[in-house]
Amino acid sequence: MSYETIVTEPRSKVGLIRLNRPQALNALNMQVLADLLAAARAFDRDDGIGAMVITGSEKAFAAGADIKEMQAKTYIDAYMQDFFSGWEDFARIRKPIIAAVAGYALGGGCELAMMCDFIIAADNAKFGQPEITLGVMPGMGGSQRLTRFIGKSKAMDLVLTGRMMDATEAERCGLVSRIVPVADLMEESMKAATKIADFSLPAVVMAKEAVNRSYETTLSEGLRFERRVFHSMFALDDQKEGMAAFTEKRKPHFSNR
Numbered sequence: 150m151s152y153e154t155i156v157t158e159p160r161s162k163v164g165l166i167r168l169n170r171p172q173a174l175n176a177l178n179m180q181v182l183a184d185l186l187a188a189a190r191a192f193d194r195d196d197g198i199g200a201m202v203i204t205g206s207e208k209a210f211a212a213g214a215d216i217k218e219m220q221a222k223t224y225i226d227a228y229m230q231d232f233f234s235g236w237e238d239f240a241r242i243r244k245p246i247i248a249a250v251a252g253y254a255l256g257g258g259c260e261l262a263m264m265c266d267f268i269i270a271a272d273n274a275k276f277g278q279p280e281i282t283l284g285v286m287p288g289m290g291g292s293q294r295l296t297r298f299i300g301k302s303k304a305m306d307l308v309l310t311g312r313m314m315d316a317t318e319a320e321r322c323g324l325v326s327r328i329v330p331v332a333d334l335m336e337e338s339m340k341a342a343t344k345i346a347d348f349s350l351p352a353v354v355m356a357k358e359a360v361n362r363s364y365e366t367t368l369s370e371g372l373r374f375e376r377r378v379f380h381s382m383f384a385l386d387d388q389k390e391g392m393a394a395f396t397e398k399r400k401p402h403f404s405n406r
């Protein structure tokens with residue numbers, strides 16, 4: 150399948166998606182959304198793929214939503230098109246997605262990275278929600294996800310001042326899971342995705358669903374949900390295989406059943 154604004158590559162069990170609008174620092178327009186959704190859904194349906202990596206260029210993961218596409222919109226355009234609601238479909242992809250972020254991840258770029266399951270940052274990464282400098286505020290989930298990830302004080306600081314934070318600060322406040330030298334970003338991200346893709350796919354998808362549930366429910370409901378999903382795993386061939394392999398001191402061979 151070929152796309153206008155992204156390049157995709159299935160590599161072993163990992164679906165790699167690279168944003169490819171270098172002339173606009175990978176700004177996210179409606180075509181990018183359509184292409185990204187189509188690619189992520191295709192990898193999600195592909196039995197040979199166990200995880201995905203989404204990345205940009207060394208200069209920019211994505212410098213935000215496309216300001217030139219947005220600027221002439223009226224309130225009624227935005228409201229009737231339910232502008233940006235399509236991005237929530239991206240957040241509903243079931244297989245794990247790692248955001249491999251180098252350079253700018255601003256506005257919608259930061260919000261896209263947060264829709265992924267975790268972020269591996271290059272040491273040159275810069276995160277921010279600069280929408281306030283354009284006379285607006287985050288509209289792809291930034292005011293909600295960023296606050297849950299890094300807490301109210303830091304989220305307010307970023308959203309209200311529009312300042313950028315570097316990779317070290319992003320890791321310190323929990324936005325980023327690890328930092329690697331920019332030259333190693335793809336290798337480290339692909340290595341992490343391959344590790345995930347080698348595990349039992351149903352177990353991985355259930356684990357992702359359970360962690361995500363913690364953002365949407367109370368602790369007691371979340372614990373109940375976790376236990377129910379955990380119990381259901383004893384119906385998997387992969388649970389039998391994983392535990393047998395441990396006791397027999399060998400590597401497991403998961404069948405994704």
Ligand SMILES: CC(C)(O)CC(=O)SCCNC(=O)CCNC(=O)[C@H](O)C(C)(C)COP(=O)(O)OP(=O)(O)OC[C@H]1O[C@@H](n2cnc3c(N)ncnc32)[C@H](O)[C@@H]1OP(=O)(O)O
Nearest residue numbers: 172173174176212213214215216217255256257287288289
């Ligand atoms: C989703 C929402 C609702 O949350 C909203 C948003 O995401 S709003 C967008 C938030 N992002 C920004 O405000 C960042 C805008 N970009 C910049 O501030 C700068 O480009 C930079 C600091 C990231 C990089 O600066 P520099 O190296 O000097 O490169 P530029 O010459 O500025 O950019 C190169 C080229 O890319 C175009 N560009 C950059 N960002 C965007 C964007 N978000 N939308 C559209 N186009 C963008 C920029 O205009 C340049 O193109 P030309 O003008 O040379 O054709």
